Amino acid sequence: MSTTDTITIEGFTAWLAAFRDRVTEHRSYLTELDSAIGDADHGANMARGMAAVMEKVGASPATTADELFKTVGMTLVTSVGGASGPLYGTLFLRLGMTAGAVAECDAAALSSALRAGLDGVVARGKAEAGDKTMFDAMAPALDAMDAAIASGASLAEATAAARDAAAAGRDATEPLVARKGRASYLGERSAGHLDPGATSTALLFDALAEVTAS
Incomplete structure (x- = not known):
């Protein structure tokens, strides 16, 4: 495995920075989505949380x-309100635990770590496919990533496939009736809106694809 087909600690840090930039750029849009079916705070919460993450990461670089x-997971859990903090915090905590004490990951190791993160999200939020949550973007992304890896794709190709599947999963939440979280209180009125969590998850995979392509 060549070093160009792994993601290093520097790459992981660049991924986090790129995700922070995206949630900051789309802060108002994420909040607008959340105002329709949630607490109208997803954009603000994620932007604040990722800013805190990068401050912590910059102050004490990990090896x-x-x-x-x-560090990422604990910062999100303690700095982000609502469901986003515990869910994204769990995602990153499980990701790190599974990746382990390593300085870089190849595509298969990264996918396995991300899958463990998703399992953590499911354990905490009890979400399934079609519930109109971040699961609906993340599960298809990881399925696409695994399929790409199995076919011999490079890390960049695998993460690009994940990015595209996450975006499609996000878009597929629009007609769904929410079955989890605050949006579920709206019943049929939750249909016709993109899920904010699935939308930020798509940004997460978009950032990953950008970093691994460079």
Whole structure:
């Protein structure tokens, strides 16, 4: 495996920075989506949380994936309100625990770590496909990533496939009736809106694809 087909600690940090930039750029849009079916705070919460993450990461640079993502996860849990903090925090905590004390990951190791993160999100939020949550973007993304890896794709190709599947999963939440979270209180009125969590998840995979392509 060549170094160009792995993501290093520096790459992980660049991914987090790119995600922060995206949620900051789309802060108002994420909040607009959340105002329709939630608490109208998803954009503000994620922007604040990722700003805090990058401040912590910059102040004490990690040398291993587990160390880095423990910092990320704990920062999100303690700085982000609502469901986003615990869910994204769990995602990154499980990702780091599974990746382990390593300085880089190949595509298969990254996918496995992300899958563990998704399992953590499911365990915490009890979401399934079609519930209109971040699961609806993340699960298809990881399925596409795994399929790409199985076919011999490079890391960049696998993360590009994940990015595209996450975007499609996000778009597929629009007609759904929410079955989890605050949006579920609206019943049929939750249909016709993109899910904010699925939308920010698509930004997460978009950032990953950008970083691994460079």
